[in-house]
Amino acid sequence: MSNTNSNLSKWSVASRLFHWISAALLLITWVMMFLHNNLDGSLYIGLHKSFGVSLLFWMVARVINRIFTKSPPLPPMPTWQVLVSKLSHFSLYALLIAMPMVGILMSVYGGRPVDVFGLFQIPVFVSTDRGLARFYNDVHVDIIWQMILVFTALHIGAALYHQFVKKDNLLSRMK
Numbered sequence: 001m002s003n004t005n006s007n008l009s010k011w012s013v014a015s016r017l018f019h020w021i022s023a024a025l026l027l028i029t030w031v032m033m034f035l036h037n038n039l040d041g042s043l044y045i046g047l048h049k050s051f052g053v054s055l056l057f058w059m060v061a062r063v064i065n066r067i068f069t070k071s072p073p074l075p076p077m078p079t080w081q082v083l084v085s086k087l088s089h090f091s092l093y094a095l096l097i098a099m100p101m102v103g104i105l106m107s108v109y110g111g112r113p114v115d116v117f118g119l120f121q122i123p124v125f126v127s128t129d130r131g132l133a134r135f136y137n138d139v140h141v142d143i144i145w146q147m148i149l150v151f152t153a154l155h156i157g158a159a160l161y162h163q164f165v166k167k168d169n170l171l172s173r174m175k
């Protein structure tokens with residue numbers, strides 16, 4: 001019985017796949033940067049860029065899917081929590097799209113085309129500008145990345161709160 005009920009309030013299979021594969025791509029993109037910082041060679045920065053660009057495509061598809069998806073009815077909660085969750089979900093979408101776009105801008109303004117898994121290249125479509133490359137580098141590392149960390153921590157914190165404090169089974173909507 002309760003199973004049938006909780007199935008009714010789940011996100012669609014597509015939405016769940018989009019969610020968890022985005023989270024996995026974000027993790028992998030970060031791991032590649034971590035490896036790049038700690039190992040020699042140019043393999044991992046190339047993979048960082050490739051996974052980052054993949055995440056951009058994935059997020060664009062995810063937003064299109066989201067526009068056509070009805071969200072399942074929420075468990076009862078105060079209005080301010082609904083508002084904060086909507087705002088932070090919107091921010092996460094915006095940040096995960098802005099991050100790889102800024103990464104691409106950093107590269108091309110630095111005069112480097114972006115190779116994606118050796119499959120295709122994003123050419124240098126701007127005139128090289130070291131100042132702008134530096135600027136986008138700072139935005140990538142010092143602003144957007146820090147915001148991704150904060151919003152992701154809030155997001156996972158909220159999921160843990162629903163799971164272990166409110167015990168309202170919100171997590172099962174996304175499982």
Ligand code: HEM
Nearest residue numbers: 029033049052053055096099100103104107114137141145
């Ligand atoms: C959502 C996707 C992305 C995430 C989460 C991400 C994350 C990061 C992080 C955390 C760093 C800082 C590493 C550190 O110094 O501690 C970084 C650096 C860098 N990222 Fe990304 N990145 C993404 C996409 C991209 C893309 C698409 C490109 C290029 C096409 C790119 C190019 C770079 C470069 C060149 C650096 C090195 C900057 C430096 O050494 O100062 N990133 N990225």
Ligand code: HEM
Nearest residue numbers: 019023026066089092093152155156159170171172173174
């Ligand atoms: C352990 C990690 C994570 C858990 C447990 C988790 C859990 C959840 C849950 C339960 C929901 C559904 C909320 C609802 O039904 O209203 C959700 C939605 C969402 N999650 Fe996560 N999540 C995790 C990681 C991430 C990461 C890393 C990101 C991206 C940085 C992310 C982005 C989103 C977004 C944008 C939504 C909103 C979907 C929408 O309403 O359109 N999640 N997450």
